[in-house]
Amino acid sequence: MPRRPPECSSSWDSSRCGKWPVSMSRLLAIALGVVFAVGLVGPAIALADDGVKLNLTQVDPSDFPNVRIVASAVDAQGKPVKGLQATDLVVSESRRAQRIGVNLANTVAPVALALVLDTSGSMAGKPFADAKAAMNSLAQSLGPNDQAAIVTFNTAVSVPQQLTADKAALAAAIDRAVAGGDTAIFDAVSAAADLIAPVSARTRRAIVLLTDGIDNSSRATLAATTAKVTALGAAVYVIGLGSDLDRPVLQALADGSTGGAAYVAPTSAQLAGIYAGLSEQLATEYVVSYRSDIALVAAGTTLEVTLQLVRAGAVIATTTTTFVVPAGHDVTAPAVPTIEPAPNRELPALPVIGPTRVDAAIVGLLGAASALCLLLWALVFSATQSLAERERRRMKDLAGSLEPLGQLPTRPFRDRVIIPFLQRLARPLQRFMPSSEGTRLRLAQAGDPLDLGPAEFMGLRVATGFIFAIVCVLVAALFKIDLLLVLLATLFGLFLGYALPGIVLARSIKGRQREIQRALPAALDMLALAAxxxxxxxxxxxxxxxxxxxPLSDELRRLLVEFRMGSDRRTALRGLARRTGLADVARFVNAIVQADSLGVPISKVLTEQAVEMRTRRRQRAEEAARKAPVKMLFPMVGLIFPALFVVILGPAVPRFLTLFANAH
Structure with a gap:
């Protein structure tokens, strides 16, 4: 989604808000200062804003002293943290460190999910259709060992589908739901808790509630409902649709559960992104298991458990919960003694070495080059991610804020510092530059390598221009070149730095188009076979x-996401052709659009397209083979033949020179 222009900083004069100073010396000073600030301060800010959060959704002490904890880790953007190992987590029970094992939850703990849908009269129309589609997508994403139940409510609560792993039955139950009546939220949550209560304690229990109103028909109370959910140990995810919501009550339902959360979707179009995020969270939870080393404890005792996420020896996230030792599981014999961690040994102080005499120009050159590398590293590191992750972020943007109510999202360093800085650099040039649509299209054709908009990309070109100019000036000063050459070096650095991002972008577009062109015939064969x-x-x-x-599968993934988000199919297909910029893809899109308009079977069209694409690929190969001798001629004449002439005729040259000298 397009970013809003940054607001004017309070350090700027209000009469000059949004304008860049015209002094060249001030421009250079600001550019150099920001570059060094990014290089020196950026890593520390990025570490402070890591924003990783641990959520505990279930604690199972039923086999005490063996304890199982179900937890998830999300970053500041709400994305799951994947690939955690036992070395990344620390569990302490009553302040005693425990030896743990970590497994991905969907491999050892299936899910028992109750999908609760508000079918009151206020949900009728498009919101109800979007809600059923989003709920069905979550049901279809469950694993083969997972189960789900469907609960609908208006004035009364109905259970059209008990717990089952049959996805077709779940889809049919969701499709049968009809809107009409009042709202009984507490009764519905209580009924959902009763549905998932009988499952095994080793099963993850969760309730996903969607409502657009205020409870006005329940017999159960909020306190009784939250008490039942708390005793069950299930997570309650509450999704509020629209603006007519009782937010404190919805938040209380979520907070009354273990690891629950509340979300708000201002419009029904954002429901798909919220349900997709919940599906991903359920699929990336972890089961942390350990055997308590407590020496003596009676049944009914409350124990405190702390889970910490550790990176590079530093604790970056902590969460704490409690559990009660179940009856018949008291410990009366000493357990295995706790192995205390070895104390940290202090390292000897390093000797202080005094400063050496180094030429100031060399120091400045090395510093500017290091700052340039750090700036480019920050941009690339913050944006190098797969297209699938970018699509999940786009769905999150469409879904609004996915953070729990009452919390403000933490903006990463890139969005707080680098992006506003690039926008400020580009602002003076925007009125003189052509429309940003062309730049946006070129960035899309390159696969959004840095995830920048047109304004930010223009700012990047300006920033690299200034950095290269500074480097050229320092090099000129190092070799003590006269003033005219310094000015020429400055202009050369500005031009080179400004042109370099455009050159890299053009090469990225060509390389990506080659990969798409190479993958297209096989993809069409697969499409035809599947159809x-x-x-x-x-x-x-x-x-x-x-x-x-x-890259072609990434573009097709984005196309499929747009289909599922309700975009017009023809518009989405033509967007695919524009983003690739290939004539073959455009012909394929036109064929699909025409087949959809005329009602031609899609399998026949795809088969014909696959045959045509293979023929076109063979023709291109034959054309390249015919051009190869011509392309090889110039390197041979200019590079290979002179070397051959030197090797063959070189030994005879001294004799010819001697003969001509004797003749004269």
Whole structure:
């Protein structure tokens, strides 16, 4: 989504807000200062803003002293932290460190999920259709060992589907829901808790509630409902739709559960992103298990458990919960003694070395080059991520804030410092530059390598221009060049730095188009095969996405996401053609659009396109083979033949020179 322009800083004069100073010396000073600030302060700020959060969704002491904890870790953007190992987590029980094992939850602990849908009259129309579609997508994303139940409520509570792993039955139950009546939220949550209560304690229990109103028909109270959920140990995820919500009550429902959260979707179009985020969270939870080393404890005792996330020896996230030792599981015999961690040994102080005499120009050159590397590293490191992650962020943007109510999201360093700085640099040039749509299209064709908008990309070109100019000035000063050459070096650095991002972007576009062109015939064959097997076009596209990881599959993944978000199919397909910039993709898109308009079977069209693409690929190969001798001629004449002439005729040259000298 497009970013808003940054507001004027309070350090600027209000009469000059939004304008860049015209003094060249001030420009150079500001550019150099910001570059060094990024290089020196950036890593510390990035570490402070890491924003990782641990959520405990279940504690199972039923087999005490063996304890199982279900937890998840999310970063500041709400994305799951994947790949955690036992060395990344520390568990302490009553302040005693425990030896733990860590497993991905979906491999050892299936899910029992109660999907609760508000079917009151206020939900009728498009919000109800969007809600059912988003709920069905979550149900279909469950694993083979997971179960779900469907609960609908208005004035009364109905259970159209008990717990089952049959996804077709879940989809049918959701589809049968009809809107009408009042709202009984507490009764619905209580009924959902009763549905998932009988499952095994080793199963993860969760309730996902969607409502757009205020409870006005329940027999149960908020206190009784939260008490039942707390005793059950289930997580309650509350999704409020629209603005007519009782937010404190919804937040209390979420807070009354273990690891629950409340979300708000101002419009129904944002529900798909929220449910997709919940699906990903359930799929990336961890089961942390340990055997308590407590020496003596009676049944009914409350023990405190602390879970910490550790990186590079530093604790970056902590959460604490309690559990009660169940009856019949008291410990009367000493357990294995706790192994205390070895104390940290102090390292000897390093000797202080006095400063050496180094030429100031060399120091400045090395400092500017280091700052340039750090700036480019910060930009690339903050933006190098797969297209799938960028699509999940786009869905999150469409879904609004996915953070729990009452919390403000933490903006990363890149969005707080680097992006506003690039926007300020680009602002004076925007009125003289062509429309930003062309730049946006070129960035999309390159695959958004740095995830920048047109204004930020223009600011990047300006920033690199100033940095190269500074480096050229320092080099000129190092070699004591006269003033005219210093000015020429400055202009050369400005031009080179400004042009370099455009050159890199053009090469990225060409390289990405070559990869898409190379992957297109195989993808069309797969699409035709899947369509011939009876799959829809969306299903065939999903098969290509699952089997290959290429720029083409990334674009098809974005196309499929746009389909599922309700975008017009023709518009989404034509957007695919524009983002690739390839004539073959445009022909394929036109064929699909025409087949959709005329009602032609999609399998027949895809088969014909695959045959045509293979023919075109063979023709291109033959054309390249015919051009190869011509392309090889100039390197041979200019590089290879002179070397051959020197090797063959070189020994005879001294004799010829001697003969000519004797002749004269």
């Amino acid at each position: 011939s097997a009876g799959l829809t076009f969306d299903g065939a596209v999903a098969q290509v996405i699952d089997r290959w990881h290429t």
